[in-house]
Amino acid sequence: MKPSPEASILDVSTGEAYEGRAAPDSTLLGLFRTLLANRKLLVRSALLGLIAFVAYALAQPNYYVSVGTFVPQSGRSRSGLSGVASQLGLSLPSTETGESPQFYRNLLLSKQILGRAAESEYRIDKGGQVITTRLPEIFNVPGGTPAMRRATTMEHLARDVSASVDAKTGVITYSVRAGQPDLAHGIALRLMALLSEFNLERRQSQAGSERKFTEARLEEVARDLRAAEDRMQTYLQGNRDPGTSPRGAFERDRLQREINARQAIYSALSQAYEQAKIEEVRDTPVVTVIDRPERPVKPASRALLKRGFTGLVAGLAAGMIIILLLEYLRARRVDDTEQFHEFSREKSAAMRDLKQPWRLLFS
Secondary structure (H helix, E strand, C coil), X not given: CCCCCCCEEECCCCCCEEECCCCCCCCHHHHHHHHHHCHHHHHHXXXXXXXXXXXXXXXXXXXXXXXEEEEXXXXXXXXXXXXXXXXXXXXXXXXXXXXXXXXXXXXXXXXXXXXXXXXXXXXXXXXXXXXXXXXXXHCCCCCCCHHHHHHHHHXXXXXXXXXXXXXXXXXXXXXXXXXXXXXXXXXXXXXXXHHHHHHHHHHHHHHHHXXXXXXXXXXXXXXHHHHHHHHHHHXXXXXXXXXXXXXXXXXXXXXXXXXXXXXXXXXXXXXXXXXXXXXXXXXXXXXXXXXXXXCCCCCCCCCHHHHHHHHHHHHHHHHHHHHHXXXXXXXXXXXXXXXXXXXXXXXXXXXXXXXXXXXXXXX
């Protein structure tokens, strides 16, 4: 049976029938006709999504954001040992390898820093009274072992801390959000202090290890230099005038070259040793603070416009899906519709192709 040319399209939002071609129409024009015929449902769905998203944003508690920016200082281009190696014609990697802005960004968000921040104390306003307490109490972390409470606190803190790197300038911007302005400000300051402390400890530890190695090597080179000087002294005592014979002059020059080489290594290691001793006790900061975190004076924006637009789009998309689904279910009840049967055949073929995808490549 052929479809009647007077068949109608049903408005699923009102139940009214629109005269026209038989439904469903699989063309793009037919899709738009179906959506326009159910425009009331689209509008209602979009408004519902907008209201839902805005209501959710308004229901969220206020939070405050403290923002700071800093940039890593350019460290030593090479360590003392690298300087020694360069004087001897060798090449060693720099001790500052990997300390890029991205390194400091990841370090700020690492468990090492967040864990220390979670164990620190902060001043907050509780019922009009300023008290000092720790984050587990502030976040109302449920009881359990200290390790579990610390891990849960770190998870809360990780959600409230964010950081980004400017690829062009290398400036790192980080922000901390909290339910109170003093808490957001305190955490932001504490994170910066912990970052500086961690890097200072790491640098001093590295310098201490380098000093110990250089000190041991310096003692070995000093013994070798002393032995070379003793050999020269023994040779000169046994040869009053070594320059009178070519053999004697050659041996004296060889011993002198050995002494000179030992002296060069000893001098370079002595410089590296003194540099390592300085770095071991050096307490200069490793980052330059550009904008120190400040106490926020007003809550962060709820982004109602952005969330409202997102809800509008989400509601519109949901409405379109509902309309197409209802239209499809209605079309299944229409008998002797050639286009519907063709659609059903194509759907069945597509399902077979999904089960046997190689047929699409070789058929």
